[in-house]
Amino acid sequence: GAVVSQHPSRVICKSGTSVKIECRSLDFQATTMFWYRQFPKQSLMLMATSNEGSKATYEQGVEKDKFLINHASLTLSTLTVTSAHPEDSSFYICSAKPPGQYNSPLHFGNGTRLTVT
Amino acid sequence: TQLLEQSPQFLSIQEGENLTVYCNSSSVFSSLQWYRQEPGEGPVLLVTVVTGGEVKKLKRLTFQFGDARKDSSLHITAAQPGDTGLYLCAAALNNTDKLIFGTGTRLQVFP
Numbered sequence: 001g002a003v004v005s006q007h008p009s010r011v012i013c014k015s016g017t018s019v020k021i022e023c024r025s026l027d028f029q030a031t032t033m034f035w036y037r038q039f040p041k042q043s044l045m046l047m048a049t050s051n052e053g054s055k056a057t058y059e060q061g062v063e064k065d066k067f068l069i070n071h072a073s074l075t076l077s078t079l080t081v082t083s084a085h086p087e088d089s090s091f092y093i094c095s096a097k098p099p100g101q102y103n104s105p106l107h108f109g110n111g112t113r114l115t116v117t
Numbered sequence: 118t119q120l121l122e123q124s125p126q127f128l129s130i131q132e133g134e135n136l137t138v139y140c141n142s143s144s145v146f147s148s149l150q151w152y153r154q155e156p157g158e159g160p161v162l163l164v165t166v167v168t169g170g171e172v173k174k175l176k177r178l179t180f181q182f183g184d185a186r187k188d189s190s191l192h193i194t195a196a197q198p199g200d201t202g203l204y205l206c207a208a209a210l211n212n213t214d215k216l217i218f219g220t221g222t223r224l225q226v227f228p
Binding site: 105 | 157159161162203215217218219220221
C-alpha cells in the first residue's frame with residue numbers, strides 16, 4: 001500500500017532557529033501533499049496544501065513566511081519552521097495520496113514532534 | 118467555528134461497556150471518514166462512509182452515515198483496552214482532497 005514517511009520523528013531546537021521537516025511519498029508520486037499541526041489533546045488542524053512545482057496555499061491564520069513549504073519533486077515536500085518559538089512546539093503531520101484516485105483516502109505520515117526550548 | 122463537532126470530547130469507561138461517538142456538521146459531505154490515532158503517531162483510517170444512511174461494521178465497531186450526509190456516529194460494542202485512543206471524524210471540503218478533521222473524542226478503556 002501507499003506509504004508516507006516523515007523525517008525526523010522528533011526534533012528539539014532552540015528558540016530563534018529554523019527546523020526543516022521532510023515528507024516523502026515512498027511508492028507513489030504526489031502532486032499534492034497536506035500539512036497538519038496538532039497541539040496536545042487537540043485535533044489535527046490543516047495548515048497548508050503543498051503543490052508540486054508551485055506555491056503552497058495556506059489556511060487562514062497560518063503565516064506563510066513562518067511556515068515555508070517547498071514541494072520540489074513529486075515525492076518530497078518540506079516544511080520549514082522559521083525562527084521557531086516555544087509556541088510553535090507541536091506535532092506536525094503530513095499526508096498525501098496517489099493522483100487520480102478519486103475518493104481514495106489520504107495516507108498519513110507518522111508525524112514529527114517539534115519541541116522549541 | 119469548527120466544521121465538524123464531535124461529542125463527547127472525552128470518554129472514560131470500563132472494559133466491556135458500549136459507547137457511541139457522534140460527529141455533527143451543518144454541512145453536507147459526499148463522504149466522511151473515521152480515524153483512530155495513538156499518541157505520537159499519525160491517524161489511521163478505520164472506515165469511509167459514502168451513502169446517506171449507510172451502515173458499516175468493522176468487528177466491534179459500527180459506523181453510520183446520517184441520511185442527510187451531515188452527521189455520523191461510531192458505536193463500539195464491548196470496548197477493550199486496545200480501543201483506547203483518539204477517534205477523529207474527517208471530511209473533504211467541496212470535492213477537494215483537503216481533509217478537515219473533527220474536534221476529536223479521546224477514549225480511555227480501563228481493564
